[in-house]
Structures are given as C-alpha cells and as structure tokens.
Amino acid sequence: MTDVLSRRQRALRHFGTPGDTRIRLLCFHYAGGTAAMFRDWPDRLPPDVATVAVQLPGRDTRLDEPPHLHMEPLVAEVLEVLDPLLDEPFAVYGHSMGARVALALAHALRAAGRPGPRALFVASSAAPALGTRVRGWDEPDDGLIAYLRELGGTPPIVFERPDLLELFLPPLRADLTVVATSGAPARPPLDVPLYVFSGQDDQEASPERMAAWREETTGPYAFDVVPGGHFFAPEGVARVLDVIATTLTGPR
Numbered sequence: 529m530t531d532v533l534s535r536r537q538r539a540l541r542h543f544g545t546p547g548d549t550r551i552r553l554l555c556f557h558y559a560g561g562t563a564a565m566f567r568d569w570p571d572r573l574p575p576d577v578a579t580v581a582v583q584l585p586g587r588d589t590r591l592d593e594p595p596h597l598h599m600e601p602l603v604a605e606v607l608e609v610l611d612p613l614l615d616e617p618f619a620v621y622g623h624s625m626g627a628r629v630a631l632a633l634a635h636a637l638r639a640a641g642r643p644g645p646r647a648l649f650v651a652s653s654a655a656p657a658l659g660t661r662v663r664g665w666d667e668p669d670d671g672l673i674a675y676l677r678e679l680g681g682t683p684p685i686v687f688e689r690p691d692l693l694e695l696f697l698p699p700l701r702a703d704l705t706v707v708a709t710s711g712a713p714a715r716p717p718l719d720v721p722l723y724v725f726s727g728q729d730d731q732e733a734s735p736e737r738m739a740a741w742r743e744e745t746t747g748p749y750a751f752d753v754v755p756g757g758h759f760f761a762p763e764g765v766a767r768v769l770d771v772i773a774t775t776l777t778g779p780r
Contacts, residue, residue, distance in 0.1 A: 532608060538589045539609040543579040544570030551617040551646060551776050554610065555581040556626030558652070558759075559707065560676075560700030562588045565623070572769040574777050580613065582606060586699035595702035599710040603632045607640075619647040619776055624733070624758065625703050627653035628710060631744060634718055644720055647775050648745070651725040651768065652733045652758050655740030656712040663732075665704035669697060676700070679732060681759035721748040723775065725768050727756040 541563040553573070555566045563581035570579050584602070586595030596602035606629065607614075614637070622630030627650035637644045654660040664675035673693070676682050686692045722745040726738040735753045742749050752771065754764035 535605075536609045536612075538593075539583050539585075539605075541566070541581040541583055541589075543567055543581060544573075545575070546578075548576055549578040549616075550574075550576035551619060552578045552580050552613055553772065553776065554613070554618055554620045554630075554645075555579060556620070556622040556629045557581065557584070558624035558626055558681075559703035560587075560682075560696060561623075561626075564588070569769065572766070573773050577773070577776050582609070584699075584703070586702060591695075595699045597702055597705045597709070599628070599632050599706050602629065602706060603636050606633055607636060614642060618645055619649065619772075620645045621649040621772065622651070622653070624652040625707050627651060628656065628707050631656065631718075632710070634720060635713075635715060638718065644718070647721045647723060648718070649723045649725070649768070649772060649775075650741060651760070652727060652730060654733045654737035655743070657740050657743050658737060659712055660737060662704055662708035665701055665708045669693075672697060672701060679758045681757075717743060718745045719747045720745055721775070722750075723771055724749070724751045725760070725764075725771075726751070726753050727758055727760050727764060728753050729757040732758050 543566060557563055557565050563583040566579055566581040573579065583590055584595065585593035620630040620633060630648060630650060634644055634648055664672040673687065686696055722741065724738055724741045726733060726735040728735065739751065752767060754767045755761040756764040760768065
C-alpha cells in the first residue's frame with residue numbers, strides 16, 4: 529500500500545486551487561512530454577473543473593522509474609494510481625500518445641464494469657483504425673531526433689545539449705513504442721461522447737487521418753480543426769479549452 533501511495537503522489541499532478549469540484553478532467557501528455565503541459569489549464573477552465581494530469585514514469589518526478597513499453601501494463605498502472613478518483617464524475621483528455629492512453633483507459637474501465645468518463649477529448653493522434661505507422665520508435669537516435677524536429681514543439685535547447693537529449697530520448701522512444709505496439713484491438717466502440725481536435729497544419733495527425741476517430745464511439749461526436757500543427761497554436765489551445773469548458777459545465 530505504501531508503494532501505491534508513493535507512486536500515486538509522484539504520478540498525479542493536481543493543478544489549480546482546491547475548491548468545490550464538480551468534475552475532474554484527467555489529462556494525459558504526449559510522447560516524451562510531462563504533466564506540466566497542463567499547468568495553466570485551470571486558468572481557462574471553470575473553477576469547479578479540477579485539472580488532474582497523469583505523469584507517466586521515466587520523466588520529471590518519476591525519472592527514476594523505467595518507462596512502459598506496452599499499453600496494457602501502462603493502463604493497469606494508470607488505473608491503480610487513479611483509483612480513488614474514478615468513482616466520482618470525470619472526463620479525460622489526451623494529446624497525441626495521450627489520446628491513445630485515454631482511449632485505452634476508457635475501454636479498460638468498461639471491461640472492469642466501472643463508470644466511464646462523462647466525455648473523452650482526444651487531440652493530435654491519427655485514428656487507431658487506420659493503423660498508421662508510428663515513426664521514430666525503432667530508428668537510430670539520429671532518425672528519432674529528425675522526427676522530433678519535424679513535429680516541432682521541442683525547445684531548441686534540447687537539441688543543443690547532449691545531456692538533455694540523453695534524458696529526453698529514452699522516455700520518448702518508450703512512449704512511441706507503446707503506441708507502435710498497441711495496434712487497434714478488435715473491440716466494440718465506446719458509447720461516450722467523443723470530441724476530436726486536429727491541428728490544421730499537422731502532417732503526422734492530419735485532419736484526414738483523424739476523421740476516423742468517429743468509429744471509436746456510438747455516442748455523440750464532434751470534430752474540430754484548430755490553428756497550429758501537432759502542437760496547437762495558442763488560438764488552437766484556446767479553442768480546445770472552450771469546448772471542454774462548455775461540455776463539462778452543462779446541467780448537473
């Protein structure tokens with residue numbers, strides 16, 4: 529139990545000011561990223577929406593833990609650390625690799641007979657049904673670095689500092705391996721509301737590659753193309769947060 533509590537403390541980042549929580553927004557970062565990408569989200573969301581970001585192992589507060597290489601054990605751990613929060617109202621957001629984790633979590637909850645998310649928000653990830661090849665994960669470091677440069681979003685200093693690359697590349701490669709090896713399992717679609725966001729200039733997860741997310745639910749579905757590339761422009765992030773806020777603050 530002590531190990532679980534310790535891992536939970538390292539894995540969950542509660543952003544914003546504690547208050548009267550109406551619903552939690554559980555957030556999953558992109559491959560190689562950290563929970564810090566969601567630090568400012570409470571500033572743009574209603575005060576009764578609590579932002580809880582999941583920090584995957586192998587980075588930041590969990591740097592001493594080996595990253596996962598496969599989706600099943602990753603989701604099992606996520607279920608363990610999130611357990612106390614899953615019997616209260618929640619929604620889920622995932623960006624890029626995080627979108628696949630969010631989807632897998634929703635399926636795992638359904639398989640376990642537990643309440644699912646009130647809404648699922650996914651961004652910058654080609655639809656699972658397409659089986660799009662994941663780049664970088666099985667390439668030499670030079671190829672992985674070139675892929676990073678193409679995607680954008682990585683601070684230039686990372687490419688200039690070998691010590692930073694040494695820290696950054698292993699969890700990134702592991703995260704991409706999770707996506708590359710998870711495939712598209714044959715399973716019935718979810719029935720939760722699904723909101724999909726694609727950057728208009730994203731070549732990796734273009735709007736055309738994201739449209740097939742429609743197959744992942746029989747519930748309500750919305751698809752937005754927002755400004756930016758794989759990592760959205762500020763206007764794109766604002767649009768995502770507006771949709772989340774409007775969706776999660778409907779009638780109780």
